[in-house]
Amino acid sequence: xxxxxxxxxxxxxxxxxxxxxxxxxxxxxxxxxxxxxxxxxxxxxxxxxxxxxxxxxxxxxxxxxxxxxxxxxxxxxxxxxxxxxxxxxxxxxxxxxxxxxxxxxxxxxxxxxxxxxxxxxxxxxxxxxxxxxxxxxxxxxxxxxxxxxxxxxxxxxxxxxxxxxxxxxxxxxxxxxxxxxxxxxxxxxxxxxxxxxxxxxxxxxxxxxxxxxxxxxxxxxxxxxxxxxxxxxxxxxxxxxxxxxxxxxxxxxxxxxxxxxxxxxxxxxxxxxxxxxxxxxxxxxxxxxxxxxxxxxxxxxxxxxxxxxxxxxxxxxxxxxxxxxxxxxxxxxxxxxxxxxxxxxxxxxxxxxxxxxxxxxxxxxxxxxxxxxxxxxxxxxxxxxx
Amino acid sequence: xxxxxxxxxxxxxxxxxxxxxxxxxxxxxxxxxxxxxxxxxxxxxxxxxxxxxxxxxxxxxxxxxxxxxxxxxxxxxxxxxxxxxxxxxxxxxxxxxxxxxxxxxxxxxxxxxxxxxxxxxxxxxxxxxxxxxxxxxxxxxxxxxxxxxxxxxxxxxxxxxxxxxxxxxxxxxxxxxxxxxxxxxxxxxxxxxxxxxxxxxxxxxxxxxxxxxxxxxxxxxxxxxxxxxxxxxxxxxxxxxxxxxxxxxxxxxxxxxxxxxxxxxxxxxxxxxxxxxxxxxxxxxxxxxxxxxxxxxxxxxxxxxxxxxxxxxxxxxxxxxxxxxxxxxxxxxxxxxxxx
Numbered sequence: 001x002x003x004x005x006x007x008x009x010x011x012x013x014x015x016x017x018x019x020x021x022x023x024x025x026x027x028x029x030x031x032x033x034x035x036x037x038x039x040x041x042x043x044x045x046x047x048x049x050x051x052x053x054x055x056x057x058x059x060x061x062x063x064x065x066x067x068x069x070x071x072x073x074x075x076x077x078x079x080x081x082x083x084x085x086x087x088x089x090x091x092x093x094x095x096x097x098x099x100x101x102x103x104x105x106x107x108x109x110x111x112x113x114x115x116x117x118x119x120x121x122x123x124x125x126x127x128x129x130x131x132x133x134x135x136x137x138x139x140x141x142x143x144x145x146x147x148x149x150x151x152x153x154x155x156x157x158x159x160x161x162x163x164x165x166x167x168x169x170x171x172x173x174x175x176x177x178x179x180x181x182x183x184x185x186x187x188x189x190x191x192x193x194x195x196x197x198x199x200x201x202x203x204x205x206x207x208x209x210x211x212x213x214x215x216x217x218x219x220x221x222x223x224x225x226x227x228x229x230x231x232x233x234x235x236x237x238x239x240x241x242x243x244x245x246x247x248x249x250x251x252x253x254x255x256x257x258x259x260x261x262x263x264x265x266x267x268x269x270x271x272x273x274x275x276x277x278x279x280x281x282x283x284x285x286x287x288x289x290x291x292x293x294x295x296x297x298x299x300x301x302x303x304x305x306x307x308x309x310x311x312x313x314x315x316x317x318x319x320x321x322x323x324x325x326x327x328x329x330x331x332x333x334x335x336x337x338x339x340x341x342x343x344x345x346x347x348x349x350x351x352x353x354x355x356x357x358x359x360x361x362x363x364x365x366x367x368x369x370x371x372x373x374x375x376x377x378x379x380x381x382x383x384x385x386x
Numbered sequence: 387x388x389x390x391x392x393x394x395x396x397x398x399x400x401x402x403x404x405x406x407x408x409x410x411x412x413x414x415x416x417x418x419x420x421x422x423x424x425x426x427x428x429x430x431x432x433x434x435x436x437x438x439x440x441x442x443x444x445x446x447x448x449x450x451x452x453x454x455x456x457x458x459x460x461x462x463x464x465x466x467x468x469x470x471x472x473x474x475x476x477x478x479x480x481x482x483x484x485x486x487x488x489x490x491x492x493x494x495x496x497x498x499x500x501x502x503x504x505x506x507x508x509x510x511x512x513x514x515x516x517x518x519x520x521x522x523x524x525x526x527x528x529x530x531x532x533x534x535x536x537x538x539x540x541x542x543x544x545x546x547x548x549x550x551x552x553x554x555x556x557x558x559x560x561x562x563x564x565x566x567x568x569x570x571x572x573x574x575x576x577x578x579x580x581x582x583x584x585x586x587x588x589x590x591x592x593x594x595x596x597x598x599x600x601x602x603x604x605x606x607x608x609x610x611x612x613x614x615x616x617x618x619x620x621x622x623x624x625x626x627x628x629x630x631x632x633x634x635x636x637x638x639x640x641x642x643x644x645x646x647x648x649x650x651x652x653x654x655x656x657x658x659x660x661x662x663x664x665x666x667x668x669x670x671x672x673x674x675x676x677x678x679x680x681x682x683x684x685x686x687x688x689x690x691x692x693x694x695x696x697x698x699x700x701x702x703x704x705x706x707x708x709x710x711x712x713x714x715x716x717x718x719x720x721x722x723x724x725x726x
Contacts, residue, residue, distance in 0.1 A: 075541065075542060100617050100619075100620060101617060103619055104617035104619040104620070107619040107622070108503065108618065111495045111499045111502075111503055112503065113495075114491070114492050114495030114499065115496050115499035115500075115503075115504075115512070117492065118496045118519075118589065119512075121586060122515055122518070124530075124534065125522060125526065125527065125530045125586070128533075129529075129530065181426075182426060182429065182430055183430075185422075185423055185427070185430075186426055186427050186430045188423050188426075189423035189424060190427070193420050193423050193424065197424065197427065197428075198427060201427040201430065201431045204431055204434055204435050205430065205431075205434060207705055207708060207709065207712075208434040208437070209708075210640075210643045210647070210707075210708040211434075211437065211647075211701070211704070212647025212648075212675055212700055212701070212704055213647065213649060214647070214649040214678050214679060214697070215437065215441065215697050215700065215701055216437070218441075218678060218682075218694060218697050219436075219437045219440060219441070222440070222444075222690070226687075226690070243433065243434075246430060246433065246434065250430060274412075274413055274415055274419075275416040275419055275420070276415055276416055297521065300521045301521065304522070304523025304525065304526070305523070305524075306523070306524065306525045306649070306650040307649040307650050307679060310650070310679060310682075311679075311682055338525045338650070341525050341526075341529065342525055342650060342654070345528075345529060345532075345654060357529065358529075361525070361526050364525075365522065365526055368521050368522065368523060369518075371521075372518055372521050376514060
């Protein structure tokens with residue numbers, strides 16, 4: 001019915017040059033009492049039912065909860081509001097509509113409620129962190145000084161987290177330098193070389209993506225620090241992070257290589273290129289943005305990991321001058337942002353200490369957000385190109 | 387064929403008709419490439435595989451000194467030679483179950499919102515938001531949970547223990563109706579609060595898998611259901627949910643794997659207590675990862691070996707859960723090509 005109506009309307013729009021069709025559509029007009037029910041568009045009644053129920057529930061809960069029962073607490077208020085809203089909405093819908101429509105509306109209300117709850121939870125995390133961090137973030141020395149000469153409860157005009165920022169950047173950089181070639185190499189091996197051994201590698205790598213982060217730290221601590229005698233240092237922390245990142249990068253890179261069209265590989269081979277050149281010149285460049293996205297998301301994951309660095313890096317309070325003493329990377333403890341937050345949390349709770357903790361959390365979250373947005377922009381530019 | 391016939395007759399012994407070998411052995415450069423990438427694969431296999439092997443080797447001395455008591459003993463006091471992970475295993479499972487009980491319904495409904503209800507302009511931002519949720523560091527969730535969530539959650543806990551105490555897990559060893567009750571020592575740092583914080587980390591993983599599977603539900607069957615007069619919920623119930631069952635189970639298991647392994651958020655929230663505590667609203671519990679993180683700083687070599695053994699138990703637990711998840715997710719994907 002919808003199709004016929006649509007075609008008739010379309011033909012009518014073509015004008016009087018085709019009188020026969022115009023007559024046809026005119027003849028169809030008396031039948032238009034049979035207009036199809038709209039299945040997707042919302043009517044005014046739908047909107048007013050929702051809106052009215054929300055307002056009515058708010059009023060009812062306010063009167064009963066706040067005035068009559070004398071209860072307090074906004075969590076209880078919101079929970080009651082939502083429950084009363086669902087009940088009212090059910091009642092209002094049941095007056096007009098058959099059962100399937102009522103169920104449909106209630107499910108829609110529940111689904112929208114859940115989505116709103118999730119959005120509120122995530123945004124509260126982000127906003128609360130930045131709001132609490134604002135005290136520390138406005139001081140310039142927060143970014144340029146370390147805590148070597150500053151007790152944790154000193155005012156915010158002294159000391160800062162430059163050592164933690166340095167540690168995070170250095171550790172993640174080294175971890176990336178280790179795990180990127182190995183990860184992409186493994187992905188190339190699995191998707192371009194193949195064979196039974198490659199399938200075995202793939203199974204193990206996939207199983208290891210779910211490795212609890214603390215086990216990566218424990219593994220490096222026992223092998224590198226206890227057995228091989230490397231001291232707790234930035235380097236040890238980097239290896240722990242790379243053990244954690246390696247399966248993640250290998251797996252997502254393999255997914256990116258798998259979606260490179262086979263025709264491109266065949267075209268390159270048909271032109272006489274050897275395999276390695278096909279991979280280097282055709283497969284990897286085609287998957288470049290996808291690989292970059294996978295890498296950035298892996299870095300964003302590693303940058304926030306606390307458990308591996310907690311076990312391996314030791315928590316220093318001073319800026320490690322790697323330019324003057326590069327070997328300090330292997331010798332002295334190195335702090336990082338997640339570790340700084342954790343130690344500040346464990347320390348005796350003092351307003352200035354907590355302000356620094358939230359400041360460090362804001363910087364960490366800011367880094368993750370920047371990486372995340374970069375990954376999104378890259379992914380979008382790829383989607384736009386293809 | 388005719389070309390061959392019209393040509394000069396082939397002489398016996400003439401090798402012109404032998405096909406050119408089209409797949410010769412690999413050139414040396416390619417053999418190098420294959421060998422090199424095989425070596426990389428082997429290195430990665432050794433690195434990742436040795437973690438499991440290595441942790442397993444640490445289990446043996448622990449089992450030799452404590453025997454089966456390592457699994458049944460709740461107390462963790464190496465000073466008096468009582469070391470067991472029963473409390474930690476129970477705590478891990480309780481925290482993970484609460485996390486799943488909170489996150490799976492929310493993940494399911496949010497995934498349905500994204501695929502079925504969200505207007506077109508909102509789909510992209512919602513997907514990004516869920517992905518961002520997975521990228522937020524767990525330490526940030528931890529301090530968020532401690533400073534923002536816990537004061538609210540303690541009030542809710544008190545209410546639950548006041549009115550729903552007939553349900554045994556909600557009982558708390560104090561009088562919840564006492565007028566000037568100190569909430570923090572009784573209701574703070576509990577299993578339930580840790581579970582809710584971990585739910586924030588399990589939710590995005592479960593939601594991403596579910597959304598992916600729901601979006602693949604065959605359009606033909608959706609349209610069929612709509613044409614038969616189904617409402618939106620009717621389409622979801624009759625097409626989307628049955629089609630996405632594998633993804634729902636797989637996503638749940640993936641979230642469970644994340645919840646079992648979460649360390650630092652739990653270590654921040656929970657106050658360590660080495661007894662088996664089923665009263666989830668009451669202060670104090672322990673999980674395997676937080677046990678490792680909290681005991682590690684002052685561990686002697688002997689205790690370190692015990693912690694590694696506990697790590698192996700955690701490793702096996704997460705590995706099994708993730709293998710099950712992988713089976714369900716691949717199975718659901720292989721059924722994706724439903725033809726009409």
